[in-house]
Amino acid sequence: MAILxxxxxxxxxxxxxxxxxxxxxxxxYNSSSFNWxxxxxxxxxxxxxxxxxxxxxxxxxxxxxxxxPLIIFLLIAVFILLFMELAVGIFGSPLAGN
Numbered sequence: 245m246a247i248l249x250x251x252x253x254x255x256x257x258x259x260x261x262x263x264x265x266x267x268x269x270x271x272x273y274n275s276s277s278f279n280w281x282x283x284x285x286x287x288x289x290x291x292x293x294x295x296x297x298x299x300x301x302x303x304x305x306x307x308x309x310x311x312x313p314l315i316i317f318l319l320i321a322v323f324i325l326l327f328m329e330l331a332v333g334i335f336g337s338p339l340a341g342n
Contacts, residue, residue: 253303257296265289287330295323 265288271278280288298319306312325334333340 254296254300257300258293261289261292261296264292288327291323291326291330295319 265285268278268280268288269285272280299316302312302315302319306315328334329337329339
């Protein structure tokens, strides 16, 4: 039981990641203009879980409290930019979705 309490925060991050994927899943079934494939869900899940792991690593390993919010903000910013590039191609890279 001690192991579970040690990973409680990380498990909550993973749960939030999964719940965030439920939103496009519902939209996929209720809207004809929203068309995610299985690979879209897998890629979104991978980057959401990677963000969760990154935040957990920062919270566990970074000792200076004043550095933690900045690093977490940068992780979230990179996640958002990557997600936007994959979705609509804001940078025009080969990763662009459309």
